[in-house]
Amino acid sequence: MKKLHTLKYISKVVLFLFCVTTQAQEKAKDSIAPKVTNYGLRVGIDLSKLARTFYEKDYKGLELVGDFRIKKNYYLAAELGNENKTVSENYLNFTTKGTYLKAGFDYNAYENWVGMNNMIYLGMRYGVSSFSQTLNSYTIYNTEHYYPTETNQTAIKFNGLSAQWLEVVAGIKVETIKNLYIGASVRLNYLVTQKQPENFENLYIPGFNKTYSGKFGAGFNYTISYFIPIFKKQEKPKDVK
Amino acid sequence: MKKYLFLLLVVALAFSGCEKDDICDDSNITTPRLVVSLYDNFVYTNSGIDTQRNIIQIRAIATGVTDSITWNNNTYLTNTNSFTLPLNTSTSSTEIALMKYNTSDYKGYPTPESISNIMINYTGKNVYVSRACGYKKNFELNDIPTFNSAEWIKNIVVSNSIIENEKVTHLKIYF
Numbered sequence: 001m002k003k004l005h006t007l008k009y010i011s012k013v014v015l016f017l018f019c020v021t022t023q024a025q026e027k028a029k030d031s032i033a034p035k036v037t038n039y040g041l042r043v044g045i046d047l048s049k050l051a052r053t054f055y056e057k058d059y060k061g062l063e064l065v066g067d068f069r070i071k072k073n074y075y076l077a078a079e080l081g082n083e084n085k086t087v088s089e090n091y092l093n094f095t096t097k098g099t100y101l102k103a104g105f106d107y108n109a110y111e112n113w114v115g116m117n118n119m120i121y122l123g124m125r126y127g128v129s130s131f132s133q134t135l136n137s138y139t140i141y142n143t144e145h146y147y148p149t150e151t152n153q154t155a156i157k158f159n160g161l162s163a164q165w166l167e168v169v170a171g172i173k174v175e176t177i178k179n180l181y182i183g184a185s186v187r188l189n190y191l192v193t194q195k196q197p198e199n200f201e202n203l204y205i206p207g208f209n210k211t212y213s214g215k216f217g218a219g220f221n222y223t224i225s226y227f228i229p230i231f232k233k234q235e236k237p238k239d240v241k
Numbered sequence: 242m243k244k245y246l247f248l249l250l251v252v253a254l255a256f257s258g259c260e261k262d263d264i265c266d267d268s269n270i271t272t273p274r275l276v277v278s279l280y281d282n283f284v285y286t287n288s289g290i291d292t293q294r295n296i297i298q299i300r301a302i303a304t305g306v307t308d309s310i311t312w313n314n315n316t317y318l319t320n321t322n323s324f325t326l327p328l329n330t331s332t333s334s335t336e337i338a339l340m341k342y343n344t345s346d347y348k349g350y351p352t353p354e355s356i357s358n359i360m361i362n363y364t365g366k367n368v369y370v371s372r373a374c375g376y377k378k379n380f381e382l383n384d385i386p387t388f389n390s391a392e393w394i395k396n397i398v399v400s401n402s403i404i405e406n407e408k409v410t411h412l413k414i415y416f
Binding site for chain 1 (some may be wrong): 263265271272274303306308310311327329330331367368369370371372373374375376377378
């Protein structure tokens, strides 16, 4: 019975993703009892990557986000994504393609009023990415301009690249209508390890974003997500022994 | 809450806008030129000792290029015992006419005293430098550059066949 219930909700999320938002509201249970906390799975999508896919010529990306409440203020959280980005620098042009997974937790530091479920959170993730880089073209850098500049147009593909990193996350999630959340987060990344191509460099890592000379990177996302309640838990009154 | 949201948006936008302007600065070693040192052939053939010898004035032009090679924007070098020559990165050989002058008083482009054509054969290797600099090309000399000994150059010795920087001499020219 419970399984069926969950299935029903999952199908609703799918419907929601196709912009049928009103349907999802109908059977949402209201939380009258003040000491009852909803536990469940929240799934969503990064709107910024979706938007960039449409307005940026050299970018395609998709990121699915999800979290699962395990304690009153703790959530297991993960992001799964795929990116395809072409970058044009002064002397080279390359395309990075790959998939990433980030997993970790969020801690909600926001004290909600009764019945509210908003979050201002801090979290951590461990990210892994598997990708390829294609050097589309490059120009030989030469301080001497006596001869014509040499530009190589033959694409060179570097397969089997990977990276792992740590991410510190700060963000918010706001419940706009029942069980529907919008969120934003910023991330500071620290590269732990990476497999570099020979005679080239990982200049962009899916999920990690642009690599600077050091080990740090940064990222952000804007999410819209839907909360699927799975079970409710009565909170213990604090004063009773 | 709205205040926090606003703050986060500002921070996020700041991050998204931080495409730093990457410039390849001079601290990077990029495509090197060939470093040539001049030696006294008379001393070398009689005693086998390398003695550096100054040339009064020199000018260089590569085959297929109309302009002179420049050194700090000068088409001539005066009273020098070493100079650099750029190699063509697009080909595997470069022929350069080295013109020797016996006086540095000339204005314009007078007739040189002697012209030696040297033919340099090499294998290039493209080496990644950085995001801002892209790739450089290092060279390895395939053989001793050929020249006509009837002109001013009497002998050429390769002292470093691998050309990766301009800190060492690659060719010794005796005259």
